Amino acid sequence: MGMGTSTFVIRWINFLTMLLAIAVIIFGVWMSTHHDNCRRSLTLPVLGLGAFIFVISIIGFLGALKNNSILLWIYLIMLCMVLVAILVFTVLAFIVTNNGSGHSVAGLRYKEYQLKDYSSWFLKQLNNTENWKRLKSCLVKTQDCNNLAKKYKTLKQYKSAKLTPIEAGCCGPPSECGYPPVNASYYDLSFHPISSNKDCKLYKNSRAVKCYNCDSCKAGVAQYMKTEWRIVAILNLVLFIVLSIIYFVGCCARRNAVRRRSKI
Template identity: 80%
Template sequence: MSIHHDSCKRSLTLPVIVLGAVIFVVSIIGFFGALKNNSILLWIYLILLCIILLAILVFTVLAFIVTNNGSGHTVAGLRYKEYQLQDYHSWFLKRLNNSHNWEHLKSCLVKSDDCNDLSRKYKTLKQFKSAKLSPIEAGCCRPPSECGYPVVNSSFYDLSFHPISSIKDCKLYKNSKNIKCYNCDSCKAGVAQYMKTEWRVVAIFNVVLFVVLSGVYFVGCCARRNAAKNRSKT
């Protein structure tokens, strides 16, 4: 998802920044504890690192659970998939159906290039029909295929045609770049699929981070024992 609004960037990167800052502070405590051979600092370091490890473990397990549901549906004649909101985990549904959360996400989508760039990326109708759209492009930038609206170009549909489906998304879609299908369930489903993919990447990274920090924790335990032995000798 191409996001150029500062608040949108902050909302996506803040958890990673906070985790990095906490690990940095804890590492400083461990460094000075080892440097000064101070068992108290090393105890504080090990306790904090243990809390971080438990938090990473819990988050990773939850991430794999909530990203286990949901997948795209193939549509005849299209190279990309369409997504349905009810397919995803209730955790995603609760947050995406929250009006405050969705208004913030919607403002990010309107300011992004996901829909605005389609007319520049696909000059002809043939190019657009053979395109492999992202989940957000497929869900937010166009009406669902079951509506049956004739495609004029990559950013315009003939809405004078009566939709062949009764789903509410067909009535919510507008050709205006500020409206599109941003209020549609298909758009929320596209965002859910995007979040699912990103969370899976973060979860895999957290598995690696957990293994590395576990090794660091073991080294810290050895350093604390050595500090305790040296202290008892003196």
Template identity: 80%
Template sequence: MGSGTSTFVIRWINFLTMLIAVAVICFGVWMNTHQDGCRKSLAFPVLGLGGLILLISLIGFMGALKNISILLWIYLVMLCLILVGILVFTVLAFIVTNNGSGHSKAGIRYKEYQLQDYSSWFLKELNNTRNWEQLKTCLVKSEDCNNLSKKYKTLKQYKMAKLTPIEAGCCRPPSECGYPAVNASYYDLSFHPVSSNNDCKLYKNSRAIRCYSCDSCK
């Protein structure tokens, strides 16, 4: 492949990524216009990501269009740095969450998660009151738990369902508590829990409480 063909490919690839970057930036601006604090908190990272993609794409596009070698070198270096960053992030994420793949329980098709399975650094950050309160507010607003009764019409459907980690950890008490399910969104808490797990005491049927403060949710 000749240099002319290479620059042509680089030029058009970066032109397409510039369009994607503009779309990402527009999405970030749209998120920032919402009153919802959860979406607003994600707006700046999205805008930053869009801006970074746009900058790199613009450098690559101009370097290929004008055949400016210094811009092409800058483009390649930035790409390498991003790839290294992604690799480092992936490795760190694997180390932090390696043991948190969930536990299978008899009689249920989904996995339950335990906070102590994760790294001490992750636990420290997650147990930071401010961090968790922000996340909890977003979970309550997401309506994932409140929609369970609509998603699973019968108790049989609910018991046979493969619940998501949020549904399994935040919307219901841990199975070890032994609370009978009345429906997908309501448990009979008049029964004394058969487990000493503190999450059993924290769970409430209230839409705003559920198990959002439970370790299983965190």
């Protein structure tokens, strides 16, 4: 790559990523002022990510602007660390999300989920009392379960609906319990459950209880997380390729900076 082209490219790429980092930091500050504790819990990771991107970008920008080989070397080391971290996370994400899928139920369009089907990592995280207490409070606040009766006016609509994993696992008892549904958010619990599944006794029609303490709810969350992690892992692969190209251009920029300094 030409002597001036590589530094020009690195300069503008890092200028744009600096703007991106500032936007991420502003978003993190907005989240910190949000009253929803579920979003607020993500504040520090978002602010940390924004600050890290900003530091790398400003080092790369100044290194390319001043043709400073030392700053460019530091920039390449930090960028290499990011590439390694992305690669490790992506591999682990594919490993963790390799297990688990829904089970079809006769008469229902949506699938039900069982916690035992998922990886040991998911089991450890979701069975942790503090983790689940925090996740459960977020699930209750979303009001997804309480809104089902508004979305599906009749039982026929409800049974033919394609519920999300969380709606299927957290909003009602497992079908094996045999509780007759009155509507999309209320079941007749006067019937004796035909299954020994502990979730049958844990389910309550109360808006704050539902099946939020059930393994089926944890399995629904695991399925949701699996889907989200797969998307993130795929995006990470794309990001890894893009950053690898930037890393190559950065190597050219550093080499050119060394050559220019040696000519002086």
